[in-house]
Amino acid sequence: xxxxAAGLGLDTVGYVVVLLFVVTWAxxxxxxxxxxxxxxxxxxxxxxxx
Numbered sequence: 001x002x003x004x005a006a007g008l009g010l011d012t013v014g015y016v017v018v019l020l021f022v023v024t025w026a027x028x029x030x031x032x033x034x035x036x037x038x039x040x041x042x043x044x045x046x047x048x049x050x
C-alpha cells in the first residue's frame with residue numbers, strides 16, 4: 001500500500017480512474033469519426049476470381 005503511505009488516498013485513485021474513463025469515452029467518438037477508423041479496418045471486397 002505504498003500509494004496510501006505516499007499521501008495518495010484511495011478516494012483520489014478512484015477519482016482518477018473515473019476521470020480517465022470519462023475522458024477516454026468522450027475522446028473515442030471523434031477519433032472514430034474523423035480518423036475514419038471503420039474504413040481503414042474494413043476488409044477489402046472479395047472478387048469472384050479470388
